[in-house]
Amino acid sequence: MNPYVDSAADDARHNEAQDALPWLANGTLCGTELDRVQAHVETCALCRADLAVLRTVHAAGPGPDLDWDPERALGRLLPQLDAPLPAQDAVEVPAVQTLPTPPAPSLLQRWRTRLAANDRTWLRAAVAAQFCAIAVLAVLLARLTAQPDSAHDYHVLGAAGANGAARVVVTFRPDTPERELRRIVRASGAHIVGGPTVTDAWLVGADGRLAPVLARLRAEPAVTLAEPLSTDERP
Amino acid sequence: MDRKIEAQAAAGTAENDAILVGRVAAGDRHAFETLYRAYFPRLARFLQRMTRSVPLIEEIVNDTLLVVWQKAASFDGSCKVSTWVFAIAYRKACKALHALDEPLDASADESAGDDSGRPDWRFEQQRLAHAVDAAVATLPLAQRAAFQLTFYHDMGYAEIAEIMECPVNTVKTRLFHARRRLAILLEDQLEVRP
Numbered sequence: 001m002n003p004y005v006d007s008a009a010d011d012a013r014h015n016e017a018q019d020a021l022p023w024l025a026n027g028t029l030c031g032t033e034l035d036r037v038q039a040h041v042e043t044c045a046l047c048r049a050d051l052a053v054l055r056t057v058h059a060a061g062p063g064p065d066l067d068w069d070p071e072r073a074l075g076r077l078l079p080q081l082d083a084p085l086p087a088q089d090a091v092e093v094p095a096v097q098t099l100p101t102p103p104a105p106s107l108l109q110r111w112r113t114r115l116a117a118n119d120r121t122w123l124r125a126a127v128a129a130q131f132c133a134i135a136v137l138a139v140l141l142a143r144l145t146a147q148p149d150s151a152h153d154y155h156v157l158g159a160a161g162a163n164g165a166a167r168v169v170v171t172f173r174p175d176t177p178e179r180e181l182r183r184i185v186r187a188s189g190a191h192i193v194g195g196p197t198v199t200d201a202w203l204v205g206a207d208g209r210l211a212p213v214l215a216r217l218r219a220e221p222a223v224t225l226a227e228p229l230s231t232d233e234r235p
Numbered sequence: 236m237d238r239k240i241e242a243q244a245a246a247g248t249a250e251n252d253a254i255l256v257g258r259v260a261a262g263d264r265h266a267f268e269t270l271y272r273a274y275f276p277r278l279a280r281f282l283q284r285m286t287r288s289v290p291l292i293e294e295i296v297n298d299t300l301l302v303v304w305q306k307a308a309s310f311d312g313s314c315k316v317s318t319w320v321f322a323i324a325y326r327k328a329c330k331a332l333h334a335l336d337e338p339l340d341a342s343a344d345e346s347a348g349d350d351s352g353r354p355d356w357r358f359e360q361q362r363l364a365h366a367v368d369a370a371v372a373t374l375p376l377a378q379r380a381a382f383q384l385t386f387y388h389d390m391g392y393a394e395i396a397e398i399m400e401c402p403v404n405t406v407k408t409r410l411f412h413a414r415r416r417l418a419i420l421l422e423d424q425l426e427v428r429p
Contacts, residue, residue, distance in 0.1 A: 019407045022414070028391035054386075054414075056363070062387045063368035066283050066292065070275035073293040074268065080297075081264065081304055 013040045017047050025054035165193045166203035167210055170217055171225040174200070180222060188216035203229075252316035260307035271300050277317075277388065278324050284371055284383050285328050295331055299324040314397055321388075322398040325380060332376065370420040371413075378413040381406050 016033075017040040023029045024037055041047045168190065172181055185192055185204055190213050194203035206213040210228055217226035252273075258266035275296055282292045302323050310319060371379055380399060384390045392410075396403045 019411065022385045022410050023392055026385055026389045028389060050414075053418075057367055057417075058386050060363040060367060062280055062284070062383075063364040065276070065280060066287065066289050068275075068279045068283070068289050068292050068296075070272055070279075073275065073297055074271055076293075077271070077297040077301060078264075080301060081267070 014044060014047065017041055017044065018050070021047065021051050021054055025051060025058050165205040166229055167206050168204040168214065168217070169225070169227055169229055170202045170204050170223060171200060172202070173222050173224055176222040184217070184220045184222060188213050188220075190217070201225075249315045249317065253312060256303070256307050256310050256316050259304060260310070267300075267304055270303065274300065274317075274320055278320070280387060281321065281324065281380075281383055282328055284368065284379055284387075285332055285376065291331060295324065295327050298327045298331075302327075315394070318394050318397050321384070321390075322400070325398055328380075329376065366421055367417070370417050373420065374413050374416060378409045378416075381409040382413045382417075385410060 013036065017024075017037045020029055020033060020037045021041075024034070024041070029037060041051060170185070172184075181202070182192070185202075188204075188206075189208075190204045190206040192202055193205040196202055204213075204217075214226050214228065217223050252270070255266045255270045259270060278296045278299060279292050282295055286292060299320065303320060310316070371382055374382065377399065381395055384395045384398065385392075390398075392403050392406045396406045399406065
């Protein structure tokens with residue numbers, strides 16, 4: 001048997017008993033804890049002495065009562081029974097109570113309650129506000145659709161509108177002078193209707209069949225690309 | 236039947252306390268008055284070790300039992316009525332005495348002379364009670380409350396922990412320190428008696 005283990009166990013039992021002595025003295029200790037503590041106290045002179053002192057204190061009881069008067073105090077309380085509970089009392093009531101319903105909550109509490117997700121009044125108001133916002137946005141969207149601002153519309157190269165006459169997109173070598181560029185277009189039987197675009201492409205219109213125009217454009221060394229805008233006109 | 240319950244409630248029967256609280260929740264003023272008279276002395280004795288001011292004691296008791304009247308419907312029976320009521324009283328007292336939580340002068344001995352005509356054993360009990368009262372009055376509020384609930388209200392540590400809203404080990408530690416301090420203060424008064 002290890003004497004150190006025994007010593008440690010004895011210390012643990014002694015400490016447990018010392019902690020529990022007040023409740024052994026007042027008779028509320030019970031179960032296995034009572035058995036353990038009683039067993040230790042029987043073998044420990046120090047715990048027995050402490051227990052005797054605590055029992056003396058317990059037996060002496062409290063000193064005499066002051067001259068408080070229950071009936072006098074009750075007489076003051078009865079008129080208050082119908083008064084609403086002050087808001088601060090909601091905080092003071094211990095956790096053993098549930099569902100406190102203070103009749104006169106503070107401003108902060110009222111707002112906290114309103115912002116709670118399960119507050120019907122708040123949810124109704126939120127849904128109504130959402131509905132109004134959606135309706136306003138829908139009206140604005142409808143008006144914008146009905147009055148398109150053509151100046152800001154985006155058009156692809158092949159789209160109808162301002163470039164409706166364009167049939168071919170042409171790009172030139174970057175070092176091609178504008179004069180040479182115009183000559184090439186004219187010589188191909190076409191005419192410039194737009195450009196240059198952000199990619200330095202030119203939109204070219206042409207009358208009649210497109211194939212000869214494309215052939216002439218592609219034959220020019222300065223032309224790097226000549227393609228019909230419409231798929232119908234692709235060779 | 237009602238009178239029997241009220242008599243038992245006055246004697247502090249937990250089961251009948253719960254029945255009374257149920258009736259209070261339904262707005263029964265008579266049940267409330269019965270509960271009030273049963274709890275007033277217990278709460279006042281608990282509080283008079285925290286303050287010697289009688290008006291303040293009565294005010295704290297009234298505040299406590301007013302909460303019981305207003306919140307009886309929310310009492311869910313998860314603990315004893317006495318635990319619930321004492322917990323309210325403890326919180327009310329802590330709030331009221333927060334600014335006054337200074338060790339009180341031991342004024343209890345002032346009335347010791349009144350007991351001079353009593354038998355010796357009774358006088359000795361009174362003398363010891365006065366001495367303990369005076370010593371307890373010097374303890375910090377939390378130690379004082381734990382001491383009283385243990386020795387004057389015969390509560391277990393689990394119930395005290397619930398009232399004071401702290402872990403059980405905290406209650407044990409508070410009482411351990413209270414005992415050490417009282418042992419020093421009452422060194423000449425407290426001796427093991429046959």
